[in-house]
Amino acid sequence: MKAVIMAGGEGTRLRPLTCNRPKPMVPIINKPVMEHIIELLKKYNLTDIAVTLQYMPELIKDYFGNGSDFGVNIRYYVEQTPLGTAGSVKNAEDFLDDVFVVISGDALTDIDLKKAIDFHFQKGSIATIILKKVDVPLEYGVVVTDEESRISRFLEKPSWGEVFSDTVNTGIYILSPEILGYFNKNEMFDFSKDLFPILLKEKKPLYGFVTDDYWCDIGDLRAYSRVHMDILEKKVKVNIPGKEIEPGIWIDDGCEIEEGAKLEAPCVIGKNTKIKKTANIGSFSVIGHYNIIDERSGIKRSILWKNNLVEKNVQVRGSVICNKVHLRSNASTFENSVIGDDTIIMNNALIKPNIKIWPNKLIEEGAEVNSNLVWGSKFTRSIFGNRGVAGEINVDITPEYASKLGAAYGATFKGKAKIGVSCDDSTPAQMLKVSFISGLLSAGIEVFDFGKMLLPITRSAIRFYKNDGGIHISTSTEDVARLFVDFLDKNGSNVDRGTERKIENAFVREDFSRCEGDCIKEIKQIPDYSKFYLRNIINNVESSKMKYKIALNSRSGFILSTMNELLTGLGCEVEVVNVKLMNIKTMSKSMTSNDVKYFTSHIKMGKFDLGVSIEDTSEKMMLVDNKGRIITEDMFIALISLIFFKNVQGGTVVVPISASQVVDRIADECNGKVIRSKTSTQDIMEKILGSELKEEMLDQFTMHFDAMAGLVKILDFMQKNNYKLSELVDMIPNFYIDKKEVECPWEAKGKVIRHIMQENNGDSIETLEGVKIYKDGGWVLVLPDAEKPVCNVISESYSAEFAEELTSIYINKIREISRG
Template sequence: MIDIKAVIMAGGKGTRLRPLTCGIPKPMVPIFDKPAMEYTIKLLKKNGIESIGVTVAYLPQVIMDYFNDGADYGVKLRYFIEDAPLGTGGSVRNTGDFLENTFIVMSGDALTDLNLHEALEFHKNKKSKATLVLKREAVPIEYGVIITDGDGSIVRFLEKPSWGEVFSDTVNTGIYILEPEVLEYYKPGVNFDFSKDLFPKLLRDKVPIYGYITEDYWCDIGDLSSYRQVHFDILDKKAKVDLDAVESPQGIWLSSGINISSSVRLASPAYIGRDVAIEDNALVDSYSVISQNCRIGSKSRVKRSVVWKSVDIGENCGISGGVICSGSSIKNNVKIFENSVTGENSIILENCIIKPDVRIWPGKKIYENTIVNHNIIWGTKATKNIFGSRGVSGILNQEISPEFCSSLGSAFAAAIGKNATLVVGSDNSTQSYIAKSSFAAGVLSLGGQTILLDNSIAPMSRFGVNYHRANGGVHIHTSKAKPYKTYIEFFDENGINIGRSKERGVENLLNQDDYDRCKAEDVKTIMRMENFQEIFIRQGVNLIQNIDEIRRRNYKIILASQSESASTIAYKYLQNLGCSVSLVWGDADNIKEPGIYKHMARLILRKKADLGVIIHENGENLMLIDKTGRVIKDEEYLLLAELIAIKGYNAENLVFPHAFPRAAEKIAEFNGARIFRTSSSTAEIMRKMVELQSPSVQFVLNHNSIWTLGYLLEYMNRENIGVAELMDEIPEYYYLKKEISCDWKDKGRIIREIAFGSNLEDIELIEGVKINDSRGWALLLPDGEKPLFNIYTEGYTEEMARELSADLSEKIAELLKNQRG
C-alpha cells in the first residue's frame, strides 16, 4: 500500500445515457455484469491504493448499498454526500480533512487500465502540484483539450473546442494527481470545476501544472455509443480488464452454469454470462454481451448488442446493435435494430419492430404488431449534435419532422427556464408553417407562452423578442435556393443567436427526451401578432431623423429577393421612405445567380435608378448594385457598412472575425475608430457588437437588411453621395477564399501538424491556424459542419495572396497524401 489516497467522483446522473440511468446513477451502469465504478476500485487496489473517498449525489444509496465499506474489494471506502451540486472541484473539496497528502482523483463512470505508478512517478519527478492525465483522441471536440510544451508543462486549456481550436489531440481524461494545497483556492461548500475554474487559475499563477500523456486504455462512458464501444474494446483486448469468465480457443468468454444447445452458433468475440440459457439454432454473433441469467429462445439472433441480466428473449427474434436492460421480456418474432435501447423491465410483445435509434423508457409495454419509430416517453429521437453554424437545419419530414420540432421546442423552452415566453417567427412557406406549429406545441406542453409571427424574416423575429420582452425566440425559414431545406435559428433574450454552451444545453435536454410537462389546465393560449410587419416597419422608419428630406429625394430603387416575406417588407419600408420601388425578383420569377446581377444592372441603367438591392431570403444579408452596375457583396459590403457606421453614426468600436481582411483596420484607423476581432461564430460576433455599442449600428447594418436601407439612404442624402462614390473610399485589398476537402478524422491532425509541425515563426492560434509572413497572412480554419478546410488569404498584392493560398493548399495536400501512404 502506498501512502496516498484516492477520490472517486460518483455523483453523475448520466442524462445522456438515459434510459440506462433512469433508475441507477451513472457509475452503476453495468459493464460485463459489474458496475463501471467497480473497475475503478479494482484498479486502485491493484496499484496499492486502498483508502478511497467517494463523492455521491444522485441516488447515493444505490452506490453505498452495493459497495458498503469496500471490505469485499480489499479497500476502505468513505462516502461524501453532496446536498447541492458543487462541481467536480467542489465535490472533492467537500471531503474535508480526508485528503492530507498527494491524492488521485478519478471518475466512477469511465473505464481505464492506467498504470498509476508511472503517472505518480511523473508527478513526483516534475515536482508538479497538479498533474492531469491526458489521452490522444483523433476527434477531440467533445472533450477538454490540453496543450502542453516539450516537457509536459501545460500552457493552455480549451474546454470542448470548436474545430478551429483543435490545436492538440491530447484530451483531459478527468484523472488528476493533486497536492492538497491546490484546493485552498476555494472554500468548502463552494461550487467550482477543476478544468474550468481551478486549473486555469493555477496556470495564471504559474503554479507547476503538468500533463501526463498515457498510452493506456481510457474511455469516457458519456453516451450510448461509447457505452457499447467499451464492451467491444474489452472483447478486442484493447483494455486490460479481468472478466469473470474463461476464454475458449475460439475467442468466446464463457462463465459458469451456462446451458447452451449443441446447435447454437457462437461467433467470436463474444461474452456469455453466468447461468445463461441459449436454445436450439440460435446465433450469438460477434461483439455480443449476454449477461447473467438471460435466456435466448430458439432461432433468435443477437449481434453487436449488450444484453443486461435476467432478460428473456423469445423465439425467432433479431437483436442487432441494441442495448436491452435488466428484467426485460422480448416475446417471439421481435426485431430490434441499431442503436436502440430497451429500458429495464420493459415488455415487447409478439411481432413488434423497434426501429434504429429508438429509446424505450423503463417499464413500458409495447403491444403486438407495433412498429416503434420514435422514443417511448414524450418526444422523439434526436442525434447528439444537431446544431450547425447557425442553428438547426434539414429537410422537412426527414431531419426536420413534426415530432422532432415539437421535442426541439420543449428542449429550448426547458433550457430557457420554467414558463418561458418565446417568440416564434417564420416565413410564409408551408414547410416553415409545419415546423413552427410543431415547435410551438412543444413550448406550450411545458407551460410556456408562444408569440407567433407570420410572414416574418429573421430581423423581424429578433425585433419581436425585444419588443415583447420575451425570454428568447426562434426564426424558421425554408430556402428556395436550396429547395425544401428548412432552417431554425435560436435567439436569446436580447434577440441575438444563442452561444455554443446554450446549444449544448438544448442538445442534452433533447437527448434526455424527458421534460416536466404541465397540467392540461396550465397550457397557455397561443398569441398571434397579425400586423407585426407594420410595427417592425414603423420602428425602422422612426430610426431615420431626416425622413422628409429623403422623401423629397424620391430615390429610385430596384429591389429583388427570392423571399416573398423579405421582398414584401422591404417594398413597404422603402415606400414609407418615399422611394420609387421596382420589384423585379419575387417569388414568381425564375432568375438565378449570377444572372440576377446582369439583369439588375441593365434595369438600373435603363431606369436611371439610384440603387439596386438584393435581399437574402432570411432577410438579414443584402447585396447592393450601384448605378454603374457594380455588385457589392460579402466583404466589400461589410467594409462599406463599416464606413457608414463610423462616418455616418459615430461608431467607435467595430467587430470583425479573425478571417476578415485587414482593410477593416485601415478604415478604422483612418477614421479614428477601433476594431475588435472575434471567432467566426455568428453568436460571438453579435454578442461582441451589442456589448461594445448598444444600440449597435453595425449590428443593424450586418444583420437587418430592412433597417439598413434606411440608414444607407439617410447617409447618402445627408452627404449627397451615391454608393459608387462611397465604394471609392474603400482601400484596395487582395483577399481569397478556398475550400479543401478532407476526411473528418484528418481535420484535427492536419491543423495540429500545420500549427506545430512546421518551423513557422509567426503563428496565431486563436481560431484555426493563422500564418503571417512578408507577403500577408493565410488562415486555415476547419469547417464545423462539413469535412473540409476553409483557407483565407490576404496579400499585399493579388499575386502574393494567390501564392499564400497555393502554398498552404500544397502543404495540406502533402500531409493528406502522407497519411494515405
C-alpha cells in the first residue's frame, strides 16, 4: 500500500509560528510534525509516500529530500493554485494504483493504521474515514454512523445548534483508487464537502472507523501547546529525540548541563543546548537545539525552538519562543505569549499574557507589551455571538478595536463596496460609529453615514440606497455600559455565519490591506432617511384614518419619540407608559412582576385597543390585547402567520424550528405552506429574504424584525377587516409550550446530542438544529446554546402539564449524560 501526506497547509491560525514556514514544518518535540507522520507510516510499512504541497514547498523538499534519510521513498506533487483536499490528491493519481491511505501532515496521531486498514477491507469499503470522539466538535466535520459503522450523515464545521454528534472526521482516509474517477484533474474538489456527499447520495459503501488512539488537529496556538503536554504525559506514542537519562527527562546529543542547573521532569533538552548553573528548566518544558539558557533564568511549561539566547534572570512562563530570539537580562514573558523568529527583547521588558509578536521585532528596554506586534490579535474562540458583536464599551469594544473590526469587514469586499453605517442616539454608540467608519474608509470602502437611526430603518436604508452592506451600533438601556454591533448584508439582513467567519479570520490575523491615501473616499452624509421611512409607512397604509387607543412602552426615549410620531401620524391616540418590562424572550419569567401586572391591567381598565412594549433594537414587540392578555413570543409568531395567510391565500411562512405546530394547523386551513428555519436571527432572515427580495417575503421580514412597520401592518389588517386584537388571538387554537435551560459543559454538548439521537432512533426525530423528537402528538427540542454552557429544552404538548413533564424528562437526561 501507498500513502499520501497532505502538506499544503499554510497554518494561518498558528501565526506567528507559521510566518516563515509551512504548517507541516512546525516543530513538535524538536522535529517537524510531518516527520512524526512519516515515522507513523513507516511503522506500518507504508514507505511509498506521495506528498502534496502548496505553501512554501521548497522548505519541505529541502528537509525531507527523497525520504531516504527517513527510511521511506517520497514523491512530491505541487499545486500551483489551491485545489482542495481531493484535488491535491488527484495530482498523484498516476502514483496511486491500489488502495491508499491519506493523512494530514499537520496533525499528530499514533493511530493503529493496521486496524483501520483491516476494517476497510472487511467492510468492502470504497472509502473509510477515521473518526474520533472529541469534546468540542465545532471546528471539525461531524459524522454519524449506523450500527454497521456505515456513514449516514455528516456536516462541516457546525454551529452548536447543528451539532448532532461528538464524533468527528480526523482527515485520515483509506481510499480505493476508483474514487479519483469522480472528479477531474486541476478541479477544485474537497473530500468532505464534495466527494463524500456524492458517495453518500449514490449509496456507495462509505464507512467510519472510530479510533480510541490519540489524535490532535494542531489548529491553533492552544492546541500546539497542549500537544506537547500530552506527549510529555505519555498520552501519545511518539519518538522523543534524545536519551531518557532519568524518568521523564530526555537529553539529546551534545548537551551541556552545568552543575547547579535544575531540570524538572518531564522535560526535553535538544541537541547542543547549554543550560548554565542556577538556571531552572521547569516541568513540561521543551528546549530545542542550540539554545543557551543563562544563570538564574527560569523556563516553565514553555517551548523554545532553535538557536535562542536567554540571558541572565529571564523568566519564561507558558510561552512559545520561535527561532533565533534574543531575550536580554531580566526580560519576562507570560502565559500564552508567542515570540516570532529573529526578535530581540531588551532588558527588563515584559511581554504580557496572550501577546503575539511577529518575526523581526525589537522590544525596547523596560517596555510592557500589552498589545500584539504588528499583526494578529487577542485570540478568542469567536468575535461574533448568537447575533453580531456584543461587549463592554471601552473594555471589550474600544475605538481601536472598532476601527480594526471595520477594516476587517471592509476587507471582505476587497475594497469595492458601499457600506451604510448608523447608530442609536447614545453618546458611546456615536463615538464608536466614527471608529467603525475610519476602519471602513482605510480599507477603501465608500461609506454612507446614516447618522442616528433605529436598526429596522437602517435595514430599509441599505436596500433603498443599494448598499452592499451595513453596520449598526446600539447600546442597552438596561446596561448602559454594554454595546451591540449588527453587521448587515445588501438586503439589510444580519450577515450569515460564513461572512462572520471571514470577518473573524481577517480580524484575528489582521490580514487586510489599507488603501493608499489618494484612494480614501469621501463620506456620504444621509441626513433625513428616518422621516422618509416613517412617511413611507403612513403612505402604504390601505385603511382610512385609524382611531386606535394605544398604550406605548419602551425604555428608549429615541424609540418612544419615533413611534409616537408614527402612530399619531396615522390618527391613533397614544399614551406613553414608562414601565420596566422584560424583553419578549424572557416574558415567562416576568409574569409576576408588578410592572407587567400594571401594564396589562392599565390597558384593560383604560379601555385601550392594545398595548405595545418595544425592545431596545426596535425589532421585537410585546403586544397586550384589549382584554389585557400578553401575546408571548410563540403566540406572536402564530398571530403574524394568521394575518399573513389571511392576506395571501396559499402563501408561505417561515418560522423557527421552535415555533408551535399550531402554525401548521393555521397553514392547512388557508392552503398555505410552512418552512422551518434554525432559531438564529441570521437563519430566519436568510430563509425569509434569501438572495432576492420578494414583496410578500419583505412583509414577513417586517413583521418579524421591524416593530414600527410591523405594528402598523397589524393595525391596518385589524382596521380593514374590522377585528379587535382579542378576536384575532381567539382565532388561534390553544397550544402549550414549555421552555427551560439546563447546565451542560461545552465539552459534553456533542455527546448529549449523540446519546439522545441514538436513544430515539426508532422515533421520529429531526436534526435541522439540535435534535427535535416527536412524541405522543407533541415534541421536545434539545438545543445547545452558542454562547453559554447550557442546553435549551423546548417542549410542546396538548396540555401545559404534559409539556412541562416532557421538558423535565429531557433536562434530567441531559444532566445524566453530561455528568456521566
